[in-house]
Amino acid sequence: MGQEKIALTTPSASFRLRCRSLNSLRLRRIFDMFDKNGDGTITVSEISQALSLLGLEADVAELESMTQSYIRPGNEGLTYEDFVSLHESLGDTYFGLLENEEEETQEESDLWEAFKVFDEDGDGYISAKELQVVLGKLGLVEGNLIDNVHRMIVSVDTNQDGRVDFYEFKEMMRATIVPSS
Incomplete structure (x- = not known):
């Protein structure tokens, strides 16, 4: 199975569950899975590594660009709350546009x-x-x-x-x- 490049510009329709409590549970599991060292933050490197393990290749510069404005000053990565904000922002940006x-x-x-x-x-x-x-x-x-x-x-x-x-x-x-x- 070859490496596939993930498109950060077209998230899936299943990106956001329609039930808020299930979405929170799923997001928490994803966050914890990405947080390999268990420090409560996920870095661009950890996100890239997790995607790579799934056979998906993401451009690190694109990941950095996408996450940078969500990382709080003084932090090296996204906290869970930052991760949720990023997720909601991407969902709001893309899902209002789809028929x-x-x-x-x-x-x-x-x-x-x-x-x-x-x-x-x-x-x-x-x-x-x-x-x-x-x-x-x-x-x-x-x-x-x-x-x-x-x-x-x-x-x-x-x-x-x-x-x-x-x-x-x-x-x-x-x-x-x-x-x-």
Whole structure:
């Protein structure tokens, strides 16, 4: 799987959950995952490293430019509150401009890109081993035991073939992204 360049100018429609409490929970997990040294801030280097582990390449100068105005004077990186402000700013900037049809098309495209991160061999399925590898790259303890990974697969494997296809992945992600009323 080759390195892909991420586009910082076109965030995905799934960038922001429509349910505020789920969004906060997800943002906190992402922040903690990026904060490799656990110091309560994430640096451009930590963001770049996390994206690289996912097989996504981001231009460090673009990352610095995007985050600089959110880093408080005296800090070397984004605090969680800074990270939330950056996230909200990007969401407000981009999501007011998208039409519903464009959002759905973009969401499908983004889900496909996310699916490909997990489907390392490109066979159209996420196996337990592939899921374990990605969870490991992200440093998530859930992937330490293959039994845990198998349980994750079973929980979304609607056709019970022991792996996750794109349709199952998409349904799982849509269940996580709660629509607003």
